[in-house]
Amino acid sequence: MRSPAKRTRDVQTQVKNPDLVDRRRRQIVDAAVQLFIDKGFHRTTTREIARTAGVSIGSLYEYVRKKEDVLYLVCDAIHEEMERGVTEALNRASGGKDALAEVLREYFMVCHRMSDHILLIYQETRTLPSQWRKRVLENEVRITGIFMEVLARLSAAGDLPRMDPSLMELAAHNLTVMGHMWTFRRWFLARHYSIEDYINLQTRFILGLIDNNPGPKDRAL
């Protein structure tokens, strides 16, 4: 739905050959992602991006119009990977009694893998020109939306208490952000917990909240 070719059109280029544009931009994005993660957007120069990508500074500016264009391409690529990762992860979760726990585990593992990238988006989204910031934020909503669908599916199957749509939507945001939290509080959390601990504890936190049915493990929280 959002192929590189589609994204291509957002950012102007002087180069006619679309395949070439895709290929070179991939080089540029790959170089820039790592530089931005290491040094931040503002401390990375366009020359560094060009050099690391293996093109000249002149060529770089054939493929983007401004430095911010590179940031947009980077953010979009990250979200594309996140979306793929989340979709796969959630499909992998098999459903049934522990469905939510499985979903959480799979999602948190994606966040764990993409830690640096998620953090980059938190830090640099504001740097984008508003037109593109809007796009990036739409991507963020779309990913939360995937989550929400899963919750709705579980709820319909009776594996989750029913809740009204507003609460369901907010719950999806909460779970999404809990994954992000592992990335932006990692400086603290990783000192105390492994990713496994984190997943287990957060799962207990959430299930403790959800499992309202009285049972052998009442007050499970």
Add this chain to the structure above:
Amino acid sequence: MRSPAKRTRDVQTQVKNPDLVDRRRRQIVDAAVQLFIDKGFHRTTTREIARTAGVSIGSLYEYVRKKEDVLYLVCDAIHEEMERGVTEALNRASGGKDALAEVLREYFMVCHRMSDHILLIYQETRTLPSQWRKRVLENEVRITGIFMEVLARLSAAGDLPRMDPSLMELAAHNLTVMGHMWTFRRWFLARHYSIEDYINLQTRFILGLIDNNPGPKDRAL
């Protein structure tokens, strides 16, 4: 415990008179906070900070050694205000059956008031030299710690289910971040909910998770 005078020592100055240092730095911080919120750290120039603060660029550099010093002073001032706000808010919450709901409401209102400032910290902490980034992150932990004490107090009073310390700590982080979430997802949330809606829904979410006791409102989530 962390008076301006104490903080003063972290950042070098050429000026001998400590009161003057406090006063001028307050001017500088007040100017810089707003500029950083509006344009970000990197797009704000030292000259702008000086001009807005009502001092010359030369004077500015009598009170800080580098531009990053200003950012540190700004972050520290924000955390000081947060800490005061959170402490007050949590003391205001009266305890009793709805204690947690009250605590959440008071805390979320602080986050609502300090929305822009919290966001700034998320965005610019990485920009700090590591020595100061560390301090800023310690402040963040301290604020979560206040929260944790409140939870412990409620738990001891029986107004909250007992949980082991790890889970309690993580719960404190979760609640802290839920407040932050209102600031960094505000572009989405505020489109759908008022701050009142947000507080009410989040409270239902949390209480739904916690209130494991079977009762008239079973499956309250």
Add this chain to the structure above:
DNA sequence: ATTATCTATAGATCTATAGATAATGC
């Protein structure tokens, strides 16, 4: 002929300091 790439640099900043000036207190 057209398309892609490169080198060299114009032009615009921006941080941080040096050195001059004003204000304060003995």
Add this chain to the structure above:
DNA sequence: ATTATCTATAGATCTATAGATAATGC
């Protein structure tokens, strides 16, 4: 004399482009 403040600018970047060169395909 000492302390605080200011003006003027050195020195170091950095983005983005102009104009030259190389590669490609008719």
